[in-house]
């Protein structure tokens with residue numbers, strides 16, 4: 231007996247046995263793919279951008295709850311042009327006066343740049359084709375896009391036509407397009423596109439037969455291409471089957487050199503982007519889709535994701551996505567539909583890490599990039615991008631690092647330290663990060679939700695900077711004294727103003743010496759300082775790790791001081807540690823009811 235190493239039966243048995251589903255899956259049957267045993271696409275690579283067509287104003291618009299008003303359509307059109315789309319389907323002019331008038335307004339107001347070709351869709355019906363051609367009078371370049379359904383289900387149920395009658399509908403429609411283009415559009419650089427609708431559900435050999443018949447009518451040649459658009463009108467199978475269909479189609483279609491094979495994937499299974507990418511590997515030349523995947527039902531393939539996927543591979547998408555927020559705002563305005571916060575590359579949350587280990591890795595990654603850039607005398611945005619958890623530099627799509635790290639109960643010291651540094655210029659030493667992170671954690675555990683940079687500052691400040699009881703540093707005078715320092719400080723201790731003096735090998739140890747006169751026993755374990763900003767009025771930050779108390783009673787904790795004088799900042803840090811210690815001890819006593 232031979233064993234198939236890929237069969238499920240060879241999988242290790244889990245002790246957890248899944249139960250049969252109550253879902254009526256027997257009502258469905260598997261998609262029947264075309265057989266392409268010698269397929270070549272799996273080893274191909276995408277090395278350049280395809281031709282793009284945006285159908286936001288047609289397939290996107292026809293699926294909206296509130297179709298776009300003329301002014302919103304115009305706003306969308308202008309943005310598509312600015313982004314660099316050269317082929318734009320602008321509507322279905324025979325469907326309504328609104329659509330017809332919109333096409334006319336684009337042409338009459340000279341809104342279409344010379345290097346942009348507009349396209350309009352029509353059914354294969356003479357009255358509709360006539361009106362469609364009329365809508366394009368005066369355009370510099372334009373394309374009529376004709377479709378009819380070729381799938382067996384549609385022939386049987388919707389059109390009630392045989393295969394021969396279906397082919398006749400397509401060829402007759404093509405003849406009519408040519409006739410009305412001759413009649414109205416002799417001055418237009420005219421192009422033709424044909425779609426065997428529901429291509430994926432049509433036996434591929436029959437789709438090829440219909441398209442070859444259409445080719446025979448159109449007679450493509452040099453300077454007279456035909457676009458054959460192969461829609462996954464409803465996505466019904468895994469992406470590899472679409473790729474197989476496209477490779478097979480490309481091998482068998484006549485006049486391949488004058489045919490632009492175009493993809494028009496929908497996203498019913500959620501795999502339109504993958505299907506498009508595999509179908510490009512299989513030889514397609516052109517892709518139709520919508521920004522953010524708008525369009526019928528689950529949408530057309532998303533042009534933003536496709537374009538930026540190329541970008542991440544070092545391939546020029548030939549579309550400008552450098553202000554993704556502006557693109558998103560415009561699309562949201564025009565479609566009246568929100569973009570999901572996790573939408574690839576553009577959602578509000580896609581460059582944000584809440585979880586501790588992600589934040590830690592991002593923080594380290596950005597620090598390395600900054601150092602590398604500085605060593606080359608460049609900015610971070612000029613060197614090759616490589617950062618944990620961030621597939622692209624948010625800056626490249628016009629986003630900043632502000633929202634890269636956000637703090638909540640899932641966060642760790644790395645994220646919190648990143649925000650303290652990037653937002654508040656405090657570069658906390660590692661063990662202080664660990665201590666402060668526990669303070670923040672207890673806040674998020676009790677309050678829940680996110681901690682904004684402002685709230686983080688308030689928590690930090692309440693914890694380390696504003697405690698003034700029982701000890702408050704009022705003034706300090708330090709003088710170098712031989713090999714060491716002598717210090718005189720005025721403090722308020724438990725409400726009483728006291729003048730204290732001490733000596734040591736530095737101002738901090740001299741102050742610690744002075745404090746012992748008041749009964750505060752402090753040992754400094756670690757000390758760091760840094761300036762917060764450059765210039766004469768620079769503030770300094772000082773961090774001390776201290777052991778406060780004596781013997782078994784001693785505790786290790788940090789104190790922080792901020793002051794224009796580095797000496798005052800460092801002494802304030804010692805006071806901060808003492809006050810925190812006493813606050814905690816008093817709190818423990820109170821909890822114990824003492």
Ligand SMILES: CC(=O)SCCNC(=O)CCNC(=O)[C@H](O)C(C)(C)COP(=O)(O)OP(=O)(O)OC[C@H]1O[C@@H](n2cnc3c(N)ncnc32)[C@H](O)[C@@H]1OP(=O)(O)O
Nearest residue numbers: 292322324325326352353354355377378379388389427463
């Ligand atoms: C997959 C896609 O997205 S295809 C594009 C779909 N977009 C749209 O439909 C939006 C614009 N459409 C419309 O406004 C309308 O459908 C119109 C104005 C074009 C036509 O409206 P109506 O004349 O009322 O016809 P209706 O839309 O109901 O079409 C059904 C008829 O057209 C036929 N038909 C449908 N598609 C086609 C086609 N591509 N070619 C020829 N005939 C077609 C149907 O078989 C049916 O014929 P029947 O009436 O003899 O049964």
Ligand SMILES: CC(C)C(=O)C(=O)O
Nearest residue numbers: 377425427428461463
């Ligand atoms: C008209 C065709 C291309 C279409 O929109 C589809 O099949 O989804």
